[in-house]
Amino acid sequence: MTRHHVAIGALGGTIAMTSAEPSGGAVVPTLTGESLVDAVPGLADAAEVRAETLAMLPSPSLDEPTIMRALAWARAAVDGGAAGVVITQGTDTLEESAFLLDLFWDHPEPLVVTGAMRSPQAAGADGPANLLTAVRCAVSPASRGRGVLVAFDDEIHHARWVAKTDSMSTSAFRSPVFGPIGRCVEAEVVYGVPVGRLAPLRLGNVRGADDPRVPLVATYLGDDGYLLDRLRAEDVDGVVVAGFGAGHVSPRMAEAVGRLAADVPVVFASRTGSGPTGRAMYGYPGSEVDLVARGAIGAGWLPPVKARLLLWALALTGANDHDAVRAAVAERGTP
The missing domain is CATH 3.40.50.1170 (L-asparaginase, N-terminal domain)
Structure with a gap:
């Protein structure tokens, strides 16, 4: 043999x-x-x-x-x-x-x-x-x-x-x-599960592997967006926010998300460890509907650390504009 x-x-x-x-x-x-x-x-x-x-x-x-x-x-x-x-x-x-x-x-x-x-x-x-x-x-x-x-x-x-x-x-x-x-x-x-393989990202002509900068910011009780507002759009290639529940944040944090999302991709994920971000249930300031309206992107089933790596990899390949990130997260954040 x-x-x-x-x-x-x-x-x-x-x-x-x-x-x-x-x-x-x-x-x-x-x-x-x-x-x-x-x-x-x-x-x-x-x-x-x-x-x-x-x-x-x-x-x-x-x-x-x-x-x-x-x-x-x-x-x-x-x-x-x-x-x-x-x-x-x-x-x-x-x-x-x-x-x-x-x-x-x-x-x-x-x-x-x-x-x-x-x-x-x-x-x-x-x-x-x-x-x-x-x-x-x-x-x-x-x-x-x-x-x-x-x-x-x-x-x-x-x-x-x-x-x-x-x-x-x-x-x-x-x-x-x-x-x-x-x-x-x-x-x-x-x-016990059939193969369900997604197409890999193409490396091609990439930036230096240590170049992309994608911070992960976890929200917390009483978060007023102070940390997120300290990030300058010209210094980052994207940001992931680990939100409450299905990806929610406070009203003031939502305003900070909107300010940054105008310039770089901002993805919100759930910090719970299980389950997806919401899409249409809640409409209050800081909810999933509100964050999407402000230009942020829901991570779906991807947890915060993996959503961050996806943004890092997209930045590495130069495919990190808002539309490319939205498409990639939709594909890889779905079972």
Whole structure:
């Protein structure tokens, strides 16, 4: 039987963290991609793997340029013959990295992102099992054409909908409302949801990967728009507002949204963690109807962090005028 080749790129994170303290606390990234592979029983039976250390960073230290470099590495691995690619990283920003990768992933071969909630020295470390599931997912023919996937706790999620929903639990990753699209059961990857792949964005001639600036502003009780008014249109490529409920803000915040939306795209999303922005229910100042009338764009089902990454990616490709943003959000913010 032909053995599939899987490329594994390690970016750091808890899955690669160890401690010099007897208690096992205060862990930091130390393990290479090769070390991660060596620690997984049965991995050699699942695929022929080649591991490479792309970075050695905790999750909060990752940024868009680092993820775009990982994207280029993953593309090169597939062009070099890999049947699939796995990227390991910290969980704090995993849902964002996976979504950004998915926006640009233009190969049918699976790109799977995974990590761990417990360090390798902890009792019941989950990193080896998650990595094995990710590799099995990467070599499964049923994974082809599904874009970027997240494998965690024996479940498989699509990058567009997955979210970290718990700060400590090993089952931290969920897809609110829509649920996982598959599972790994007794070494078999099983999908219960058909492929629904959106066309990737085209990189082409892009700006420098560190150029776009898209702030995320969360509203709060009594918000008067002070922070949003501090942003100058000439300094940003777009803004996302994380609003109450279905995307609502205070009347004064709504006025600030309108002032900024006259010059740059402003997208409002729900800060609740589940459910879409409203479209036509409420009409008071600061409601969804009011914000749209002021020129803002509802994020639909996209949470704030992913709406921000979509605006960042559109700015990177130079397709971030109001109409282009409105069309892209309508497409990717709809199930």
